[in-house]
Amino acid sequence: MGQFIQFAINGLMSGAIYALIAVGIVSVYKATKVVNFAHGYLIMFGAYFYFTFAVIIPGQDWAPAWLASWKPDWMVEMREGLSMFSLLGAVLDWAANVPRIICGLIGAVVCNAILGRVVERTLMRPLMGQSVFAMIMVTVGLISILSGSASLIWTADAAFVPHIAPNTPIRFELFGSMIFLFGADIVNMIIALIIFGSIVAMVKFTKGGVAIRATAEDQSTAYSMGISVPKIFSRAWVLASATGAVAGAILATRNGISPSLGLFGFSVLAIVLMGGLDSYVGCFIAAMAVGVLEAMTQWKMGGEWAEIVPYVAVLVVIIFRPHGLMGQKEVERI
Amino acid sequence: MTLNRRTFLATGAAATAVVGTPMILKAQPAEYVLGASLPLTGPFATAGQLVAPAFALAQKMFNDEGGIAGTPIRFVTEDSGYVPQSTLANYQRVLATEGKACVGYFADSTGAMKLIAPELKGENARLMGSTSFASELANPQTNPYQYISGPTYQDQFDILMQNIKAAGGSKIAIIYSNTEFGRDPLEHGRATAERLGLEIVLEEATKPQGADIPTHVTKLAQSGAEHCILQGYVTGVWPQLIGGARQFGLPIQFHGTFWGMEKLIADRITKEAGPFLAGYQGVMPYRYFYDRENAPRYEQYAALSKAMFAGTPLENYMSTWALQAMCGLELAMKALRDTAEAGKELTADNVAESLSGISDWDSGGFFGGPVSMNNNKIGTGRVYEYAPDTGLFTPVSDWLST
Numbered sequence: 001m002g003q004f005i006q007f008a009i010n011g012l013m014s015g016a017i018y019a020l021i022a023v024g025i026v027s028v029y030k031a032t033k034v035v036n037f038a039h040g041y042l043i044m045f046g047a048y049f050y051f052t053f054a055v056i057i058p059g060q061d062w063a064p065a066w067l068a069s070w071k072p073d074w075m076v077e078m079r080e081g082l083s084m085f086s087l088l089g090a091v092l093d094w095a096a097n098v099p100r101i102i103c104g105l106i107g108a109v110v111c112n113a114i115l116g117r118v119v120e121r122t123l124m125r126p127l128m129g130q131s132v133f134a135m136i137m138v139t140v141g142l143i144s145i146l147s148g149s150a151s152l153i154w155t156a157d158a159a160f161v162p163h164i165a166p167n168t169p170i171r172f173e174l175f176g177s178m179i180f181l182f183g184a185d186i187v188n189m190i191i192a193l194i195i196f197g198s199i200v201a202m203v204k205f206t207k208g209g210v211a212i213r214a215t216a217e218d219q220s221t222a223y224s225m226g227i228s229v230p231k232i233f234s235r236a237w238v239l240a241s242a243t244g245a246v247a248g249a250i251l252a253t254r255n256g257i258s259p260s261l262g263l264f265g266f267s268v269l270a271i272v273l274m275g276g277l278d279s280y281v282g283c284f285i286a287a288m289a290v291g292v293l294e295a296m297t298q299w300k301m302g303g304e305w306a307e308i309v310p311y312v313a314v315l316v317v318i319i320f321r322p323h324g325l326m327g328q329k330e331v332e333r334i
Numbered sequence: 335m336t337l338n339r340r341t342f343l344a345t346g347a348a349a350t351a352v353v354g355t356p357m358i359l360k361a362q363p364a365e366y367v368l369g370a371s372l373p374l375t376g377p378f379a380t381a382g383q384l385v386a387p388a389f390a391l392a393q394k395m396f397n398d399e400g401g402i403a404g405t406p407i408r409f410v411t412e413d414s415g416y417v418p419q420s421t422l423a424n425y426q427r428v429l430a431t432e433g434k435a436c437v438g439y440f441a442d443s444t445g446a447m448k449l450i451a452p453e454l455k456g457e458n459a460r461l462m463g464s465t466s467f468a469s470e471l472a473n474p475q476t477n478p479y480q481y482i483s484g485p486t487y488q489d490q491f492d493i494l495m496q497n498i499k500a501a502g503g504s505k506i507a508i509i510y511s512n513t514e515f516g517r518d519p520l521e522h523g524r525a526t527a528e529r530l531g532l533e534i535v536l537e538e539a540t541k542p543q544g545a546d547i548p549t550h551v552t553k554l555a556q557s558g559a560e561h562c563i564l565q566g567y568v569t570g571v572w573p574q575l576i577g578g579a580r581q582f583g584l585p586i587q588f589h590g591t592f593w594g595m596e597k598l599i600a601d602r603i604t605k606e607a608g609p610f611l612a613g614y615q616g617v618m619p620y621r622y623f624y625d626r627e628n629a630p631r632y633e634q635y636a637a638l639s640k641a642m643f644a645g646t647p648l649e650n651y652m653s654t655w656a657l658q659a660m661c662g663l664e665l666a667m668k669a670l671r672d673t674a675e676a677g678k679e680l681t682a683d684n685v686a687e688s689l690s691g692i693s694d695w696d697s698g699g700f701f702g703g704p705v706s707m708n709n710n711k712i713g714t715g716r717v718y719e720y721a722p723d724t725g726l727f728t729p730v731s732d733w734l735s736t
Contacts, residue, residue: 003556003596006552007549007552010548010549010552013548015676016547055606073611084608084609084610085580085581085610093608096716147375151375151379155383156380156382156383157376157383158377158380158568158569158570158599158602158605159606160573160603160605160606161606162606167581167584169581169583178475180548180551180555180582181548182547182548182550182578183583185548240705244610247459254544254547254570254574255543255544255545255570255574255576256567256569256570256573258377258380258570259375259376259377259379259543259545260376260377260543260570261543261544263377263543264544264545277611292531294546294549295546295549298546298549298550298553299549299552299553302537302538302539303538303539303540303541304539305510305511306539306546318700327642
């Protein structure tokens with residue numbers, strides 16, 4: 001039982017990250033009816049922006065020393081003699097990085113939001129009123145533009161970034177089994193859940209959210225009711241890019257920085273289809289289910305199966321519910 | 335034209351010269367071309383972009399030495415994006431544009447080598463090296479024109495397991511990426527482990543990128559392994575697995591194979607995440623670039639790097655990935671030069687024959703001593719250990735052969 005819980009928690013932690021990635025795809029779809037195939041690459045840009053503001057800029061000669069490593073005397077004294085994997089040692093190591101982590105996160109969110117806005121204004125808005133298929137094809141083309149640009153700007157060099165939270169090991173006994181968890185993964189999961197919950201609440205309870213839902217329902221009617229549909233489009237892209245930046249930063253802390261980060265978006269597309277393209281809650285359930293299924297399959301059947309079984313589940317769901325777990329039936333499939 | 339004594343003699347002399355000239359001179363182009371595909375974009379772009387400058391260095395060095403029997407060489411390198419079909423297309427393009435002047439090719443993956451292998455027939459055959467250490471390619475019967483510039487992954491597993499056994503290890507785990515690259519030596523590894531009396535307590539496949547580290551580390555913790563071999567990774571997953579295991583407090587000794595043994599990556603991880611790679615070991619077919627004592631070829635590379643790459647990180651350090659490409663090119667050049675010196679045409683058959691005949695070759699420092707091509711590979715290497723405080727991999731075993 002203890003082991004089951006261990007792998008279930010591992011799966012939930014992965015699932016939360018999937019959910020954070022999925023929220024961007026759903027947001028753009030809800031507002032514009034466009035399936036954004038390039039979302040993974042927007043996330044990759046977010047990861048590179050985090051790398052820029054948390055590693056490259058603090059490492060410059062002109063940057064203040066405290067930005068790269070904040071180590072007041074009292075911290076140096078406390079740190080002495082502690083192992084890097086002890087609870088206090090890990091917290092102090094993280095604390096020294098806090099200024100650049102904050103700089104990285106703010107920089108990533110702002111820059112990615114600007115990128116999202118630029119993409120929407122220059123590539124998507126001119127196509128408003130045209131076939132949705134054309135807009136989807138533009139997102140496919142955007143993949144090449146974004147991956148090529150990232151290689152030009154940052155090169156393809158592999159790099160590593162600081163964890164957003166202290167990566168302290170957490171151990172406790174449950175049902176006779178020792179449970180091991182990574183502190184940073186738990187915080188990542190909490191961040192992902194908070195962002196996800198905030199967006200869902202925003203869409204449900206705020207004026208802007210109502211406008212998004214109205215636009216999703218019927219663009220012409222939304223227009224006639226005084227809603228600025230182009231603004232909604234723009235907001236959706238900015239929202240997707242900003243949340244994508246946080247997702248990118250988290251992914252970069254788990255896997256390092258490389259152009260292959262962009263590929264994550266494709267696996268999450270399957271999860272979004274399972275949940276329902278226009279349903280935040282459906283996608284959340286699907287993301288958690290796939291995360292747990294992956295972990296359980298890895299545990300019981302091994303890695304060869306772990307890459308197949310969850311997506312077989314996605315297929316089964318789509319066969320029986322073509323609109324996804326909680327998607328609207330009239331949603332047009334692609 | 336009136337035929338008189340003078341014109342008769344002149345025509346006769348010219349005809350004799352043409353008929354008497356060896357075939358090789360008649361067929362010899364103004365320059366020889368060696369094509370190459372590199373993953374300058376795509377998932378392994380980090381490696382591709384570090385390897386690319388080695389080709390410029392090699393071209394200058396080989397030409398300064400007289401090319402192939404006095405004929406200069408030129409490299410034609412193209413991006414493949416790590417897509418085997420693109421490598422095949424690049425190969426076909428260089429054959430179409432350069433024809434017989436193209437005398438060799440460097441491919442960038444096992445997949446590309448396998449895809450191109452059936453094409454290497456008759457006029458389309460060329461000697462072909464690559465970044466791959468795939469065991470399946472080291473077979474002159476099935477792949478006569480393709481070669482491995484070092485030990486295969488199976489050989490590398492053998493070397494690691496010999497070393498683990500010598501260190502008194504008994505329980506090992508194998509964590510590998512769920513790719514052809516990752517799975518390559520598994521079956522052979524099982525047989526070697528059994529032969530050496532090692533127990534494999536865990537075989538765990540992971541995604542090649544973005545693996546679920548907590549889940550893999552949990553399984554590793556439960557396995558009770560003393561040693562863990564990591565196979566099929568380049569820049570990612572392996573450092574996170576080791577970091578995760580150290581956080582869990584697992585005292586497991588980790589071992590890598592060639593592509594997971596790059597100092598640049600280990601240094602970057604140490605700088606960003608701390609010195610948790612201390613003690614990480616792995617098999618390396620070649621000396622590291624900083625180990626240049628009694629390595630005259632490395633000294634030549636160093637002098638050229640200083641001149642050609644001044645002001646860049648490549649000025650002082652050549653990555654292991656670039657060294658692997660250089661070793662492959664050195665082998666190809668040796669085979670080509672041996673063939674030309676023997677007065678034979680540089681056909682794929684002749685060059686492949688020269689390659690398989692390489693014996694007691696003094697590589698100038700790549701390997702511990704003279705080496706020979708055996709089954710189109712060089713089955714030797716040694717185990718190195720990383721020390722974060724010095725940022726160096728240093729040898730912990732003698733040169734081991736399989």
